Amino acid sequence: MIKLKLDIPSNIIKQDNGNNSYYTYFDGRSCRYCKTPFPDQTNKSREFCEKHVFSDGRIRDCKSLYWTPERRMESKKTKDQEQICGSLKELIENGKTEMSWEEFCFKGFSLKQASQTYTSADNQIVALFTEGHILIDPNTYKIKIVIQ
Numbered sequence: 001m002i003k004l005k006l007d008i009p010s011n012i013i014k015q016d017n018g019n020n021s022y023y024t025y026f027d028g029r030s031c032r033y034c035k036t037p038f039p040d041q042t043n044k045s046r047e048f049c050e051k052h053v054f055s056d057g058r059i060r061d062c063k064s065l066y067w068t069p070e071r072r073m074e075s076k077k078t079k080d081q082e083q084i085c086g087s088l089k090e091l092i093e094n095g096k097t098e099m100s101w102e103e104f105c106f107k108g109f110s111l112k113q114a115s116q117t118y119t120s121a122d123n124q125i126v127a128l129f130t131e132g133h134i135l136i137d138p139n140t141y142k143i144k145i146v147i148q
């Protein structure tokens with residue numbers, strides 16, 4: 001049997017001795033922060049190493065190291081975009097390809113959720129989303145939805 005050293009997070013220990021190896025690594029899952037491989041036997045929902053307090057008081061917490069404010073914002077933006085694209089697709093499926101600026105705001109959408117906004121050559125405001133874009137008439141604020 002392998003002897004556990006207390007200051008090594010348990011999921012980092014690899015049992016290389018083939019004879020009494022219990023862990024397998026076929027799934028190829030690993031910590032999103034430090035890329036330490038997770039054995040297939042760990043919980044499938046695990047994304048990060050377990051938080052670990054070392055004997056000298058240091059704390060290793062891959063989850064909080066990974067979720068920097070920038071990443072959090074980026075992740076929120078991705079979620080917002082998925083939501084907005086889903087709603088726009090629904091409108092298209094119901095035969096609606098245009099909406100007013102009021103409707104757009106009423107749905108809780110915002111141009112801040114777009115990946116990019118710019119003015120096109122023919123003076124339309126273009127807002128790009130992950131799965132398409134919307135065109136905004138600068139005079140009437142009528143919105144044309146162009147989403148696949």
Ligand SMILES: [Zn+2]
Pocket residue numbers: 031032033034035036048049062
């Ligand atoms: Zn980790």
